[in-house]
Amino acid sequence: MEDSTYVLxxxxxxxxxxxYYPFDLAPxxxxxxxxxxxxxxxxxxRVRHEVESGNDELASxxxxxxSHACASTDEPAVTQSFAEIMTWVRSQRQFSxxxxxxxxxxxxxxxxxxxxxKGCVVVTHEVYNPEARKVVPIPNVCKQFNVRYVDTFAMLRxxxxxxx
Numbered sequence: 001m002e003d004s005t006y007v008l009x010x011x012x013x014x015x016x017x018x019x020y021y022p023f024d025l026a027p028x029x030x031x032x033x034x035x036x037x038x039x040x041x042x043x044x045x046r047v048r049h050e051v052e053s054g055n056d057e058l059a060s061x062x063x064x065x066x067s068h069a070c071a072s073t074d075e076p077a078v079t080q081s082f083a084e085i086m087t088w089v090r091s092q093r094q095f096s097x098x099x100x101x102x103x104x105x106x107x108x109x110x111x112x113x114x115x116x117x118k119g120c121v122v123v124t125h126e127v128y129n130p131e132a133r134k135v136v137p138i139p140n141v142c143k144q145f146n147v148r149y150v151d152t153f154a155m156l157r158x159x160x161x162x163x164x
Contacts, residue, residue, distance in 0.1 A: 082113035086109060098134070
């Protein structure tokens with residue numbers, strides 16, 4: 001995983017801010033993201049918009065400190081990858097029509113498409129679930145398209161982050 005570039009799902013930011021790395025208790029977590037922003041850690045424009053719609057401390061942090069590290073999904077390689085991902089999702093009978101529609105409207109498919117087009121590793125709290133019906137899990141799509149995915153802790157370890 002050395003020199004991997006990580007692209008973060010919205011749930012990485014949201015869970016950290018609301019649960020285990022709140023801004024007032026764990027500033028080193030947020031500093032570590034900024035230290036590696038644009039080099040080995042980034043997200044995408046659609047995740048940024050989702051986070052910023054929260055209109056809270058996390059939204060403010062994203063807008064002020066991390067928006068520069070959110071890449072555009074408006075480029076041919078990414079849009080082509082997204083189209084291929086959506087073709088596959090729509091063809092899967094295991095997922096409900098509501099799950100397919102939600103996935104099409106959510107940043108998740110774009111996140112995987114960006115990672116696939118750019119050779120990045122997706123960072124998410126979602127887990128692979130071959131029995132999923134009501135949602136289309138990011139890891140299921142990653143597995144289908146040979147995109148690596150990890151959780152926050154694996155990314156932090158690979159980046160050599162230590163909180164002291």
